[in-house]
Amino acid sequence: MSKSIENISVASHDNNVLDGIQKTGISIGLIGLFIMALALFNINFPYKGIWLTASIVAVFGGIILYANRTYLNKPEGIKNDGIMHSSLTNKGTLAWMVGIILTSFYVVLYWFPKYLGLNSEGGANTGIVAFFDPLSLLLNGKPASQWFVYGTLYTIAIVGLGYKFILKYRHNKYQLVRTISVMFFQLGFAFLIPEILEKLNPEKAYFAKDLKNMWPLNYYFFNDWHLKAMIEGGNLGMFMLLFGIAMIFIISPILTYFYGKRWYCSWVCGCGGLAETAGDSFRHLSSKSMISWKIERWMIHSVLVFVFVMTIAVIFTFLSNNPEMSFITRDQFIGGIVIFLTVFTTALFLFKRKDMDTDAVYTMVTLVVIIIISLLMNYFSGNQNILFIDSNSLREWYGFAIGAAFSGVIGVGFYPILGNRVWCRFGCPMAAILGLQQRLLSKFRITTNGGQCISCGNCSTFCEMGIDVRSYAQKGENIVRSSCVGCGVCSAVCPRGVLKLENDSPGGRINANEILLGNDIDLMDYVNNK
């Protein structure tokens, strides 16, 4: 053992030690959560409304107190001190504990909601679901469901920890505006408006009322029960159906062309919203290795194909069973899909082949050919299962494997272990579609500032999507990656002002240079234009 000097000072030298006010903040917040946990274990609170209010206020109050103390008494700037030393943010004991609790919560939520106190037989709820009844009755006029509890907690997490994020990045107006946007869309569009609309249309069957939750992130949008509910859902139902389709085919492509996929993924989306706010402390945990990039590309595009196939199948079934409810026939539908796929793939092949890797081109063409052949085979043989497999089981498998297990259990439960964007990076079909467009047809890029990069690696470390930003920046190359959600943190943490998120003309977006700006002009010309 080496004999280092004994620490005899009274001052603490550990950068992770909390002061009294921070501790008070954390205590108040945890007490709020603890009250909810008591409810979960069937402590029957009298005056539920008051206790519920108290617990929610405590959670917000705790976060606000903690965040104010942590960030407001220091000068504005990057606040990442000690992230790699702390147990919670560096995969230590605390991180595993939080991960296990979150994962268990999701398992119960998706598959055993009765343990949360849900009474699906129509009787009164118990447990934490009953605890949220007063708020649910107030907002939508019905007793709470497990989804209402989840939605409320989700919104509290985004709004509360969004506040913390805003203080942390208060010197950076891009982060400020973006975070206010995700908080607004979660609180308004995902939570309050749907609940209130539910109250105003009490008799109708359930259909999704979150305007921004579009297909394929909302994978059940085209499922037969959902289509029926919308078609029979009066004006509101028809509006949701038409708006949902417009989002997919008109609004999203236009916005993605001008701003990149960030308009959705880090400004509007609820999954992204949670990742950016509650998940901010874990953004550096995403793996930057080449191998994870490879896995990412295979996985996310497989999910995209899965959701696409599933959707074709369920729509076909719906059209077969309910010809009277739809404005197109199933013949037109199959014809339309075949034409769409053919035109889309041909256009990509003709105009964008050079922008894609060879294996990507082959995979895509092969897949489209297989899908078209199976469609035609089944169609002309009169098979009800248009893609060989029963649409119902496809739907159930997708809901189980992707909708629940991947997006919830792994996607959020593993925040403290795998990083905050696991779902967005490896599993979200919406991100896959937007990413394809961002890569091939968009004005968005992250510009590298000439030769100013010092290869320090802050950008790569804090990229939640696992993009090795530095590998581009140090070559003077702009970053045009399908997975980039445009959170802007790489630009924020860069100590030398090298990175800027920009929308500019699509031509020459990548601008790769072997010899960087600042060197011999002849040499730059010689090498870069070779």
Next chain:
Amino acid sequence: MGFINALFLSMEHIVIIGNGISGVTLARHIRKRSDAKITIISAETKYFFSRTALMYVFMGHMKFEHMQPYENDFWKKNNIDLLEGMVTEVITDEKQLLLADKSKISYDKLVIATGSKPNKYGWPGQELNGVTGLYHKQDLEALEQWAPTTKRAVIVGGGLIGIELAEMLRSRNIDVTFLVREKSFWSGVLPSGESKMINRHILEHHIDLRLDTNMVEILSDDNGHVRAVVTDKGETIDCQIVGLTAGVSPNIDFLKGSAIELGKGVKVNRFLETNVKDVYAIGDCAEQHEGIDLRRPIEAVWYTGRMMGEVLAQTLTGNPLQYKPGHWFNSAKFLDIEYQTYGWVWAKPKDDENHFYWEHSKGKKAIRISFHKETREFLGINTFGIRMRHEFFDKVLTNKESVDYVVKHLAEANFDPEFFKNHSKEIQKQFTTEFIGTKTA
């Protein structure tokens, strides 16, 4: 195949001493153009890491592996041999290197890219435990070891590394006294407005800044560890770490006694050749016989190291090129304030130069533009807390645009993230008042 080539075609062996940005850039660019055998020798670490990020590892923003820009299998994939060892002697007559473990390595071409070492000016006690620079990986390890038992650190030398070291130590709640020889921080380079702004920012971060103060002596405790420093103001400051950040000088002691001509650094011509055939030097340790343009003969800057690597790779692969750096640029970050500079802005304007200085009311953003008094040619810009486009100023300097052109196009030059407040109008207004004369209303 590689083996057979080496045997029969006697493939050229290029040996690079030093795996910093210069040596590694050189190796990568040689590999793009040639199949030559490349060996990089380093005594510091096996794999290349970005020295500039040492501070972020200490502060817990990053881990050591995050500083490595290339995955470990990159070198094998690109057939670049990495050798861990300390070169003790260069025998140019035999084209051989002698290593500390007594092994010998032959080279056909040798590139010296050994970088710098922190200056030590012969202070009494400078070899004690607890005294360190901030340059090598080993410095980081030493700091890690000492930090938990350190209540106060004293940093000597008011430059870019000094302020980084201060920020690092403060991130672990260690009190820092910062001794700066000059009357204001980095005032040999920064004009007074910017320098004072940084002084204020240093104090805001609770760093005990002592301007116009020198260290005289470092005192030891009974175990040979730092106990305190004595300043030229007669004060004794208790401390457990002393950071020596009074500049760096070329790390070339192992070349003394060789046939290679040395000054402060390894003397090289514009082709980066030393006086000995097939021996070259690049990066911090290279010394031009005369400074290029307004540059110093030795440039210990990340960017110039990289640029020399890019150029020499051409020369070594059959396309001889002189080192001709373009327009000067540099950057740094002082705690929370980012700094960029393009072209030349001197701490005191030369006789034929004018300076225009604007500072934001909150005192954390500023720009200074230097221009020629008569011709109004734009000469350079310092920018603090506002990011600017390298490309824009490179073009402006090449085209010898006027200061009026630059002030007019400031918004175009801006590289701040979206939604940031743009101060161009305010700056233009002040410039008009000071250098164009008030317009009649």
